[in-house]
Amino acid sequence: MPYRAPVEDYTFLFKHVVGFEQVMDTERFAEATPDVTGAILSEAGRMCEEVLSPLQRNGDLHPAKLENGVVRTSPGYADGYKAIAEGGWVSISANPEYGGMGLPMTVTTAVNEMMAAACLSLQLNPLMTQGQIEALEHHATDAIKDLYLPKLVSGEWSGTMNLTEAQAGSDVGALRSKAEPNGDGTYAVSGQKIFISWGDNDFTENVCHLVLARLPDGVPGTKGISLFLVPKYIPDENGKPGRANSLSVVSLEHKLGLHGSPTAVIQFDGATGWLIGQEHDGMRAMFTMMNNARLGVGGQGIGAAEGAYQHALAYALERKQGRSPVKDGTGTIADHADVRRMLATMKADVYAARSIALACAVAIDMQTATGEAEWAARAAFLTPITKAFGTDTGIDVSNMGIQVHGGMGYVEETGAAQYNRDVRVTAIYEGTNGIQSMDLVARKLMDGGDAANALLDEIESQAETARATHPDLAEPVWQASETLREAVEWMLSQEDMNQRFAGSVPFLRAFARVLGGHFHLSAALAEQGDGPRTRLARFYITRLLPEHAALLAHATAGAGGLYALDIEDLSV
Numbered sequence: 244m245p246y247r248a249p250v251e252d253y254t255f256l257f258k259h260v261v262g263f264e265q266v267m268d269t270e271r272f273a274e275a276t277p278d279v280t281g282a283i284l285s286e287a288g289r290m291c292e293e294v295l296s297p298l299q300r301n302g303d304l305h306p307a308k309l310e311n312g313v314v315r316t317s318p319g320y321a322d323g324y325k326a327i328a329e330g331g332w333v334s335i336s337a338n339p340e341y342g343g344m345g346l347p348m349t350v351t352t353a354v355n356e357m358m359a360a361a362c363l364s365l366q367l368n369p370l371m372t373q374g375q376i377e378a379l380e381h382h383a384t385d386a387i388k389d390l391y392l393p394k395l396v397s398g399e400w401s402g403t404m405n406l407t408e409a410q411a412g413s414d415v416g417a418l419r420s421k422a423e424p425n426g427d428g429t430y431a432v433s434g435q436k437i438f439i440s441w442g443d444n445d446f447t448e449n450v451c452h453l454v455l456a457r458l459p460d461g462v463p464g465t466k467g468i469s470l471f472l473v474p475k476y477i478p479d480e481n482g483k484p485g486r487a488n489s490l491s492v493v494s495l496e497h498k499l500g501l502h503g504s505p506t507a508v509i510q511f512d513g514a515t516g517w518l519i520g521q522e523h524d525g526m527r528a529m530f531t532m533m534n535n536a537r538l539g540v541g542g543q544g545i546g547a548a549e550g551a552y553q554h555a556l557a558y559a560l561e562r563k564q565g566r567s568p569v570k571d572g573t574g575t576i577a578d579h580a581d582v583r584r585m586l587a588t589m590k591a592d593v594y595a596a597r598s599i600a601l602a603c604a605v606a607i608d609m610q611t612a613t614g615e616a617e618w619a620a621r622a623a624f625l626t627p628i629t630k631a632f633g634t635d636t637g638i639d640v641s642n643m644g645i646q647v648h649g650g651m652g653y654v655e656e657t658g659a660a661q662y663n664r665d666v667r668v669t670a671i672y673e674g675t676n677g678i679q680s681m682d683l684v685a686r687k688l689m690d691g692g693d694a695a696n697a698l699l700d701e702i703e704s705q706a707e708t709a710r711a712t713h714p715d716l717a718e719p720v721w722q723a724s725e726t727l728r729e730a731v732e733w734m735l736s737q738e739d740m741n742q743r744f745a746g747s748v749p750f751l752r753a754f755a756r757v758l759g760g761h762f763h764l765s766a767a768l769a770e771q772g773d774g775p776r777t778r779l780a781r782f783y784i785t786r787l788l789p790e791h792a793a794l795l796a797h798a799t800a801g802a803g804g805l806y807a808l809d810i811e812d813l814s815v
Contacts, residue, residue, distance in 0.1 A: 248288025302503020328398025359546025442507025
């Protein structure tokens with residue numbers, strides 16, 4: 244089924260829902276006018292529809308392969324990547340000093356989501372490069388920036404990040420990779436890294452790896468880790484790829500999905516690398532890339548959800564089965580109540596997740612433009628919610644898409660299952676969703692709940708205003724926000740972090756549910772009538788928002804009940 248880029252939805256959200264006008268009003272992003280952003284979204288959407296979408300099945304049916312040490316990518320991927328690079332879609336937010344567009348992260352987020360919906364496996368490549376660009380912009384020396392950033396920004400070179408090792412997954416501090424000073428300002432990096440997305444390819448001139456490793460005097464744990472830039476080919480005196488570095492792709496993983504994306508095991512054998520940031524401060528530098536990636540991975544989930552929804556809707560409007568219960572209906576399964584419920588749920592949750600992601604991106608842009616601590620706090624608070632809820636939505640919606648297809652959804656020929664297989668890993672990589680929720684109730688509440696309560700204040704203020712025109716929608720949103728505020732207070736009252744962690748996943752989802760109600764209410768207010776957005780808002784607020792109550796009951800139950808079930812109980 245052809246993919247249709249939802250450009251109108253982004254335009255509506257920019258204008259009416261997520262506060263993008265504040266970004267346009269800053270001096271930093273004054274050039275991001277509606278005409279400019281509209282043209283970019285339209286052009287990127289056209290590229291996604293015409294170039295990337297046709298590659299979706301190629302990657303699944305013809306996976307990347309490792310042949311005699313060389314990675315061979317899926318048919319058509321080289322041309323698809325060329326379209327991404329030549330269109331400037333790798334570097335929308337990159338610094339113009341190095342060839343980037345310098346546009347807001349909000350625009351990048353929308354474009355990335357469209358690319359993910361069209362072909363998630365290929366979109367992962369520029370997403371990794373974008374994160375590396377940001378890390379180098381913030382932490383690299385001027386010499387490294389001048390050499391590497393123009394190549395990464397143009398898409399001539401691509402970037403990866405190398406954190407995980409076989410014995411060090413989420414516990415990054417347990418890594419064993421080492422770096423020894425060479426005496427000339429470079430370092431010899433040795434060790435093996437696993438799960439390296441797009442660890443190599445056959446269409447960029449060079450692949451630049453950001454690698455976490457420990458210097459000889461590095462202390463155990465994360466505080467002793469440093470970050471190194473280790474290119475596949477060492478640039479010569481002219482900045483061109485020169486001799487091959489001492490690293491190799493050992494193997495490619497055979498995965499549930501994302502078959503077109505080569506996930507590599509990479510061996511570094513004294514490979515030449517350059518320190519990024521300060522010695523023993525690698526985690527801070529790497530987190531710049533990881534936080535960028537967490538917003539991007541949330542967008543991957545939303546993009547997969549959009550693709551799965553469009554796929555399911557098209558099938559539902561073609562498939563005839565049974566007698567229609569609706570007078571003057573379509574005569575297809577879309578008339579049946581349960582199918583209509585699934586389609587409405589899919590669409591409503593895509594909207595909620597997309598709104599949260601764009602609101603997070605707006606906060607990042609405002610932080611960049613103003614330097615204000617309040618915006619930084621909001622961006623930090625929304626990042627784990629964006630990542631976890633966006634990817635959970637991708638999984639839930641794509642799973643529902645299979646159900647809409649019925650038995651044909653289980654048949655690979657329809658392509659419905661691919662969305663589910665491809666998106667499943669997004670809840671795992673860049674920090675599992677469980678870790679995102681732990682971060683939310685721990686680090687993100689270290690401010691005493693200021694960032695959380697600022698969001699809740701806005702939600703309740705809007706709901707109070709909406710009572711005059713949309714009382715049936717405003718009151719449930721206001722009440723949900725108050726219930727959520729009580730849960731925030733409960734979390735803050737728990738000094739034992741494990742009490743918080745026991746309910747962190749339902750807490751995060753409840754926060755996302757309430758934010759979703761808020762953004763749906765925003766759409767209804769902007770529409771000013773009983774149009775399709777208002778009817779969708781009513782569906783969400785009436786049927787999905789009430790889930791917050793059960794989620795918060797779970798969130799505030801504490802850890803006692805979990806550990807009352809001991810290992811023997813679980814093993815019976």
